[in-house]
Amino acid sequence: MSSVAAPARFGFHRPAAVDEAVRLLAEHPEAVPVAGGTDLMVAVNYRHTRPEAMLDLTGLAELREWTDEGDSVRIGSGVPYARITAELATVLPGLAAAARTVGSPQIRNRGTLGGNLATASPAGDGHPPLLATGATVEAVSVDGTRTIPIGEFYLGPKRSALKPGELITAVTVPKATGPQQFLKVGTRNAMVIAVCSFALALDLDTRRLGTGIGSAGPVPLTAPDAERLDLPWTDPARFDDALAAEFGRRVAAAARPIDDVRGTAAYRRHALAVCAARALRRVWTAAHERTGR
């Protein structure tokens, strides 16, 4: 496995603060950041990548905290899924529900939102709820801090707006102002990469819908046409299955799925329509039970 010749020289950087981390990254552009390792280490173990150097983010206490910012929550990029589920389910129910479906307990104890974003897999479960709520990504380099709206973050399959030398430090997610849903289709209730997934946020203050579609396109998508669906706000009881089905159709139409090992494009569209209609029924019922509006 490892050669027994001359001891290999390599870098493993363990910064203790973000400014030190970005400086190290600028000085050692070959160093690959590692957070939970749940994406990176699979690639390393299978020799898909052999980093000459790595930059450990798990020692950065700043990245492992979340803070209440009033209308939103700023989640450090290194907060593992297990803590998002355990600590943020009330204020960010959609994201917490998605976090709960990731992998297994072992994966959720290590895997982070920062890693999910940097990997930018169209199947990543973090993306749909971030899109549905209009989150923003904070990226830091030696040149300073940028804030990237989530809608501008995904550029292609496993390609994002993150530039070389930048680290994701946090994601700021608006607090829920109404019920939220996350639905994921897979072969089992645990340990599955989504065949497709759907996140929905109902904003009762602005009477708007936010959507996020996963695993049904080259990038995570929103469904703007579906978000524009006319809902019977003044007479909630007029909501019916036909409206939910129309919403499902519009979400399915926004998807750009392909056939792959996990499912066909046709199946994905069908499943998304079902999930979206179900999600809308659920949030609508929850909203009007809860508030009596």
Added chain:
Amino acid sequence: MRVTMHVDGAETAAEIDRPGESLLSTLRDRLGLTGSKNACEQGECGSCTVLLDGAPVCACLVATAQCEGREVKTVVGAVPRPVRDAFVQCGAVQCGFCTPGLLVSVADLLDREPDPTDPEIREALAGNLCRCTGYEKIIDAVHTAAAALAGEPR
């Protein structure tokens, strides 16, 4: 590069020669601690489960160099005797390959939740695959272990 960590209570140093060496490789191949099993190296099977600073993780997905100064507990240091005995007593072990990882996950579960329900057990063990037992006897063993631990002063 030298990494020092606490493994099953003992301060342990390992010399690694690449940044991406996994904790699982280091435990097994460098330190001779073969309790944690290697079956997939991709986080899917849980046979390498260890407690890292108290939380169950897949040792195959942790870079050893991330463990400087940290506490690692394998099946040797993480598992109370009654949990192990319950697995034996209930027939929850066949080939045994999944057992060390399962024992670590069960020890963690019972530490957090002394009397778990079946759904709680299934959720906690979702990341530990077993090809032999069909899981029912593992679930029996968790209940048996919970009862045994409840009966003895902790």
